[in-house]
Amino acid sequence: MEWTLQTFEELSATELYEILMARNSIFVVEQQCAYQEIDGYDPKSFHLTLREGDKLVAYARLLPGGVKYDLPSIGRIIVAPEYRGSGAGRRLVARSVNIMVKDWGVEQIKLQAQVYLRHFYESFGFEPTSEEYLDDGIPHVDMLMRVKNEVLRGSE
Template sequence: MTWKFYDFDELTAAELYEMLKLRVDVFVVEQNCPYPELDGLDQKSIHLAYKENGRILAYSRLVPGELKYGVPSIGRVIVSPEARGRGLARELMNKSIGFIFSEWQPEAIRLQGQVYLKEFYQSFGFDPISGVYDEDGIPHVDMKLDKEGCPNSSK
């Protein structure tokens, strides 16, 4: 059972395939949402994965600030269906937030959250900064976490 941060070039072909397959299986197939999953940001992002028995069960993509919003963002937050309910999503978010604030030291972090997860993200200190909008057929809201409002920003 291990958590690991990867630069894109550190990923093996098998790891990249497994990450992309998990993303497509959940975001495209499970959520019945055809959209362009491969968006050109993976190559410059940090990838956080949790592996158990050689399988990736949780994953997030940490996007540097200059690529999307002017501040770093967390995206593609995912836990495999068979691993849900074990607290992996909470641990994944804590590790993602901790990495960004300690390694990149920004003033804030952003994310685009599905509306049904708004309270989950608020539990980490994220605040909505947009109204609800449709993103590929799913209601989303933009959210922001300011460094001074984050209890684990020093991690």
């Protein structure tokens, strides 16, 4: 499996199409949530993918501070259905955090978590910063990681 981190401009049309198709398949179709999935933040974001051959296994969008929130954030976290339960999601979040901490030097990372994944994100050190709320009909909670001087594992 191979990791790739790309700016919007570095993505080929085929790569972008595959990412948007996967996000739409999960966030709109699978979760039965009609909303504007393409939200205008992609051009100013970094796109982290994990591939096995030509198959997209996992994806996350890394947003620098000032793009969507004042703080840097991770969003649009997906794992292809056939790879769920394989540890790909854990490796994806760990890799995302490592990039932001080690390469970008951030001290805090924000994310909007679907409530059912709250404990998953807490296992990385994210803490809830809001009450539960509905976002496009799905229960969410805002979460924040305050970076500690620890080595993050599981992203290799």
